[in-house]
Amino acid sequence: MQIIGMLRHVAMACGAGQRPLCSRWTSGLPVRFLGTSSPQSPADASFHSASFSGADRPQVLITGCLQFLCFDFPFRKRFGKDNVILSDIRKPPDHVFYSGPFLYADVLDYKRLREIVVNNRITWLFHYSALLSAAGEANVPLARAVNVTGLHNVLDVAAEYHLRLFVPSTIGAFGPTSPRNPAPDLCTQRPRTIYGVSKVYTELMGEYYYHRYGLDFRCLRYPGIISADSQPGGGTTDYAVQIFPDAIRSGKFECNLKASARLPMMYVQDCLRATLEVMDAPAESLSMRTYNINAMSFSPEELAQEVLKHLPEFQISYNVDPVLQAIADSWPMTLDDSSARKDWGWKHDFDLPELVTTMLNFHGSDTRVAQAN
C-alpha cells in the first residue's frame, strides 16, 4: 500500500506538471527515465557489474558526505582522488574542499543530479543523504522529503544511467515486532520512526528497481556507526560516539539511553570497508540486495565499563530521553549477518576493546594537540 501511495503521489505530481521529465507512462508506472527500455530480468542485471573491469575505474559520486560518516579518505584511496566527487548541501570545510572534487548537490533536485552524473560520467553512486532517527522525528516532513523523495530521484537517475547504486539501510529498519536477538535478514519489519519507514521503503524500492529495471542496487543494514572524525548527526546511537570526547575532556558523561539499552554497533572503518566490499562483489555472489552486517553489541553500562579500564576516574550518569529510549527499545540487540559472511566474505575487525582503545587514543591525542597549541 505504501509503495502504491508513493507512486500515486508521483503520478499526481507529474499530472500537475511539477516534474517536467515525467512525461511518459508504461504499465501504469512513472517512466521519466525509461525511454524505450523494457523490464529486465535479474540475470540481465549482472550486465552492469560485468561492464566495470580492467582499467575501467568507477567514476564515483557520493551524496550527503559531509556530516557524520567521513568518506573522503577510503573512497579516494580506493578509486583515485579525482575519480570521487563528494557532494552535499552544506559548505565543505577546508580539508574537504581542497582534497578533491566537491559539488553542491541537493538530492531533491532531480535535474541537478542528472547534470552531475552526465557531466562527470558517473558510474557508481553512493547515496548517503538522509535524516537519521532522532532528527527525523523532530522534522517528519523534511525527513519524508529527503529520505523518500530524494531516494526517488536517486533511483531514477541511477536506473537511467545504469549506475551501480549503494544506499545504506539501518538497524532502524526493524521495529518492535521484529526478532531482536538476533534480527535475521528477512523478517517482519514494522518500524515506528519515519527514518525506519523510509529505510524499509528504500530496501523494497531498490529491490523492485533491480527486478523491474535491472538496476544494480546494493544495500547494507548498518548498525550504529562510531567514528571519531565528526559530530554525530541526530541519531539514537549518538551516545556511543559522544561518550569518548566527554570522557577525555571532563571524565564524565551523561547518557540519554538506559544503562541496559543494548544495540548493535560498528567502528566506521569496518563499515566503510564493508561498503566497498559489497560494491566490489561479483553480482553472481549476491543472493540478495540488502544484507545485515554485524560487528559488536553493547549497552551503555558495558561501554562505560570498558572506558573505565582506561580512565579509572570516569563517571557515567543517566538522564533518559523517553523518545530515544522508545526507539532503542524497538531496535534489535544484534543482527544475524551470516549471509553477508557467506556470500561476499564479510568479517569485522573491531570488537569493543579495540573500539574503545582506538576512540580514546584519537580523542586523547586530539586533546593533547589542542593543549599544546
Ligand SMILES: NC(=O)c1ccc[n+]([C@@H]2O[C@H](COP(=O)([O-])OP(=O)(O)OC[C@H]3O[C@@H](n4cnc5c(N)ncnc54)[C@H](O)[C@@H]3O)[C@@H](O)[C@H]2O)c1
Ligand atoms: N551514522 C550511523 O550510525 C548510521 C547507521 C546506519 C545507517 N546510516 C546511514 O548512513 C547515511 C549517512 O548517515 P550519517 O550518520 O552520516 O548522517 P548525517 O545526518 O550525519 O549526514 C547526512 C548528510 O545528508 C545531508 N543532506 C541532508 N539533506 C540533504 C539534501 N536535501 N541533499 C543532499 N544532502 C542532504 C546533510 O547535509 C548531511 O551532511 C544515512 O543514509 C544513514 O541512514 C548511518
Ligand SMILES: C[C@@H](O)[C@H](N)C(=O)O
Ligand atoms: C542506527 C542509525 O541508523 C543511526 N545512528 C540512528 O541512530 O538513527
